[in-house]
Amino acid sequence: MIQRTDALRRKWLLRIVQGFSVTGLSLLAYPFLKALFPGSSNRDYLEVDLTELQPGEHKKVLWLGRSVIVLRRFNQGPSIAAAKDATQNDQNALKDPDSTLSVQPKYTQNKHRSRSPDVFVFYSNCTHLGCEVSVLSDPVKTEIICPCHQSRFDDAGRVLQGAVALYNLEIPDYTRISAQRIRLQSSAA
Numbered sequence: 001m002i003q004r005t006d007a008l009r010r011k012w013l014l015r016i017v018q019g020f021s022v023t024g025l026s027l028l029a030y031p032f033l034k035a036l037f038p039g040s041s042n043r044d045y046l047e048v049d050l051t052e053l054q055p056g057e058h059k060k061v062l063w064l065g066r067s068v069i070v071l072r073r074f075n076q077g078p079s080i081a082a083a084k085d086a087t088q089n090d091q092n093a094l095k096d097p098d099s100t101l102s103v104q105p106k107y108t109q110n111k112h113r114s115r116s117p118d119v120f121v122f123y124s125n126c127t128h129l130g131c132e133v134s135v136l137s138d139p140v141k142t143e144i145i146c147p148c149h150q151s152r153f154d155d156a157g158r159v160l161q162g163a164v165a166l167y168n169l170e171i172p173d174y175t176r177i178s179a180q181r182i183r184l185q186s187s188a189a
């Protein structure tokens with residue numbers, strides 16, 4: 001009888017220890033799993049802080065498996081005016097000045113291709129074959145260049161004549177929630 005009671009007690013103790021082990025392991029593994037599978041999060045938005053971005057500076061964030069670049073422009077709007085009458089030989093002419101052929105949310109189909117003129121938000125994939133573009137800022141202006149086949153874009157992501165890319169850089173869905181903060185959101189949000 002005493003042996004049976006001991007066996008039962010051992011069994012219960014074993015279960016309690018197993019329970020604690022599983023809970024502890026789950027708690028330890030959670031941050032790693034979250035880092036490995038960011039898409040598994042229930043969050044359907046990502047907020048980006050702009051406080052430290054000076055004119056001409058940018059930051060890159062990962063959003064839904066793609067890189068998004070947030071650029072603070074030097075000016076209140078793009079540095080290249082959309083010259084509709086520019087000839088094909090003008091290397092600073094825009095291929096799609098009004099973004100009629102390009103992909104962007106409706107509210108960014110304006111002359112600065114953004115919610116507000118001072119900040120430009122865009123996917124970093126070139127519209128030719130998808131390479132990551134580079135943002136080059138000198139003291140007064142910003143240019144975006146694709147390292148693969150040298151397509152050039154202005155600081156509104158508009159492709160310049162002479163590039164093999166045909167379309168302007170794509171723009172994600174986002175909201176400007178304050179002067180120093182934007183929120184990237186899934187299109188369904």
Ligand code: FES
Pocket residue numbers: 126127128129130131146147148149150151164165
């Ligand atoms: S992939 Fe960018 S120019 Fe070809």
